[in-house]
Amino acid sequence: MGSFKGHALPGSFFLVAGLWWTAKYSLWHATRRNKNVGSTRLASRASQRRLEIIESSIVVFFSFFGMLAEQFFAGGPKLRLYDFTEKHWEYLMNWQHATMYLFFGLAGIVSLIIHTTEAFPLTLDRLMMAIAFFNEGFLFFYHLHGRSMLDVHVHQLLLYAIFGGAFVAFLEVFQRGNIILELVRCCLTVVQGTWFWQIGFVLYSPSGTEWDMKDHNNMMFITMCFSWHLAFAMLLVGLLYCAVSCGVRSRLKRTPPMEMGLLKPSERDPESEDEIL
Amino acid sequence: MGSFKGHALPGSFFLVAGLWWTAKYSLWHATRRNKNVGSTRLASRASQRRLEIIESSIVVFFSFFGMLAEQFFAGGPKLRLYDFTEKHWEYLMNWQHATMYLFFGLAGIVSLIIHTTEAFPLTLDRLMMAIAFFNEGFLFFYHLHGRSMLDVHVHQLLLYAIFGGAFVAFLEVFQRGNIILELVRCCLTVVQGTWFWQIGFVLYSPSGTEWDMKDHNNMMFITMCFSWHLAFAMLLVGLLYCAVSCGVRSRLKRTPPMEMGLLKPSERDPESEDEIL
Amino acid sequence: MGSFKGHALPGSFFLVAGLWWTAKYSLWHATRRNKNVGSTRLASRASQRRLEIIESSIVVFFSFFGMLAEQFFAGGPKLRLYDFTEKHWEYLMNWQHATMYLFFGLAGIVSLIIHTTEAFPLTLDRLMMAIAFFNEGFLFFYHLHGRSMLDVHVHQLLLYAIFGGAFVAFLEVFQRGNIILELVRCCLTVVQGTWFWQIGFVLYSPSGTEWDMKDHNNMMFITMCFSWHLAFAMLLVGLLYCAVSCGVRSRLKRTPPMEMGLLKPSERDPESEDEIL
């Protein structure tokens, strides 16, 4: 993936994922808080489940598409791992990226199974997400040997976002539905996305300007830049959360709730996520 | 900030913040404990909220004043980040300090929004404080490259107080209102304040005596000195807590509570912090 | 244990243990979830306790057999620790392995005592398991000095599985019966088992091919390989869990439950694990 596109592509995915999750969790949180004024019309339990299934399907699709792309497109290893004639590993980079996608794909499949059947406990989806993030960070961590100082540093900063996301997802196994943790994870995913773009600009600048890889001032600037990305992500996630909250409330005000007698069955829906837990 | 004043100034802020928080949390804890004897007269829910709003406003004001000062006073970068003619970063130090203030400012703004509207969940203020402390420590951590041994060591010790504060604030997201955690955070903030002063005295001694930056004995002494600062901060916080507790109790004894019938509405105040959580 | 067999043997043990635990916890979880349809016939409290006693006895037996084997078989130290004539430690490797077995043996003995008498609190078995894993990792950690790069790396990766298992077992002290944590521990134990086999193949390949111990590409491949082991273990544990769950449900459907009046006493069995806790 040693190219600008190779960093911009996953960056865009994580950015979209972070924003999408923010919208989703904000909507559900607003729904839960305004239950008594009939907000379940906006996001019923059945529609929540349907959304999760669609999201998981998309994750599975892109993961397996990514794995195939790494293997067969543009000089991939075509499933060959070792060159026995010349005695060296083939395309280890592509294999590593495919392994990262594999874990996100597994997380997607498990999430699909959880929301279509009742085979697994519900919190398993957060655990799988934590493992997928952890595995991504784990492979990156042992990826950095022998690179130049600034290259190592920008990837190390990326690890903060990745391992942070893994840690928060693991906490969510025990505190599912905690909106604070969910927003922190969204925020870290957005940071991961924008930081992938930043890495692309630093290492493979499309404008052609090259960064001095050994200048200590560059390192200090990049560190500060990571803080700015974090602040920007917090701002973005916060604004989106407010927009969704306000949207839900204003829509609830305009359309008065139906009679309570009709609403009750759906409110007491036994398959609802936050009542089971 | 390579000067005595540059360390004494933030030190004084943290010292004042630590003592102020100690007084605030001690008062509220004493109020909660003595509820049955009518202590809500001393700190009603409305007055608590008013206090939080004032505190947040002050934090926001000083943060943005600090950012402006770093940018425009005494040789600041005046918002210029890169010198294209000489190809180097401008005033990275000032930019880094401004970034630190930015996060404290954001924490203040979020706290303001939380206590004036109901847009965000209440515990978000502790999370923002944890992130602000973490960001401060994060920038300091990558700040130390290439300095002399004792200089690095005194800043590393500072990181104990900063990251400790961030960790405790993060725990408070899940255990809000736990007086033990609150006092530990106050204590670490006081240590941070006094240790900034200590750093000023060690690196830029106003009396002119210079410390040998490579002497191992100096390092051993400084380590022990940090323990003393911690003990001193514990003593200070403990005494302040006792004073406030005693003050509340003696004042409650002197003025007998009003009739219970009048008090009940305010006791059951639905916006009270520790009942919502 | 510097041989292929010396790694394959513990590997097989951990693999079997991981799979056995998966089956056991899956069965009990399915039993708890289907309580209302009379599943306690399949795994009553008394049979659970009996199973634990048998398992602990086997653990104790193999631990002490392993200790004896390390001491007396094939050139062991025969309980001699120091050679006073030549002034050096004897067979430190064998002694270290015996020490690892000792802690697993202790864990087994404590588990036996817990499930036959009521002398210790129930959760102590998880703590002893956490300590046994921690001790194994602790001895491995200080085992690696002066070895070649790839040798160190494969053992470091093993530490992820060992310390991960210890950490999860420690969490279970506070969250006993959490099926997610139990399955994670099973998974990490299976990884430990298969990774021991992998180490055997890398360091003492039975086919005679030697790995270049200093090639960075080998290190990158091995890191990725660990991810594959993890994915494989997750698949294995997941399939086993599903198989057991389906088995329990299909068997419950075929044989309708006895009358409720007869079942109640055993359902309310006061010595049941998850009600005491």
Added chain:
Amino acid sequence: MGSFKGHALPGSFFLVAGLWWTAKYSLWHATRRNKNVGSTRLASRASQRRLEIIESSIVVFFSFFGMLAEQFFAGGPKLRLYDFTEKHWEYLMNWQHATMYLFFGLAGIVSLIIHTTEAFPLTLDRLMMAIAFFNEGFLFFYHLHGRSMLDVHVHQLLLYAIFGGAFVAFLEVFQRGNIILELVRCCLTVVQGTWFWQIGFVLYSPSGTEWDMKDHNNMMFITMCFSWHLAFAMLLVGLLYCAVSCGVRSRLKRTPPMEMGLLKPSERDPESEDEIL
């Protein structure tokens, strides 16, 4: 403290403290478990409180005696910190040890205040204990610069016991009265005690045999030896726990409880530790 006695003395203190705590917590746990058969005769709330006061007084006494001894006995600094004529720090070792004692002394004083008045919340005693252990480990950690390999290693192993104890005491702030955590802390305190003795034997062997400070085999043996200390401590603590539990039960059987009517007031004693929390 560079002498055999200097290590044997604190070792003996920690050993006695560990065993004493084991007996105390075992007795209280047995008392709580057998409440319904009138065990409160053996350890009433008032007697528990009295015991805590005596224990704290002893801790305070020895801490301040230790500080005085470090300052004034056998070549101590006599409160002089800096030699201005020769420009070097005086007796930094003694000052560091005195600082360690200071924190244990503070923990004792706070414990005294907690159990005689109601000024502080009850769990503060565990926090102070955690801080005292942490401070001990913190000072040891920066104590090791420039020593020989084996010397550093034996002290690093000690840090496992010290920081382990601090961590467990910190957990107890949130899980007070959890017998598992209490026994783990007792165990680690016993290990700390016996390991101080071990350090004395390794570095300042009274029999005169000298250890080769750079031999890697010695390091491997010492690591294993630490595991044995841990196993021994676990055995000791386990046996003591069993003995106390059996003692309480056999004594309760011999003397039948008084009538329930008489017992109830003391059972519902409002100052009881585990009901307040």
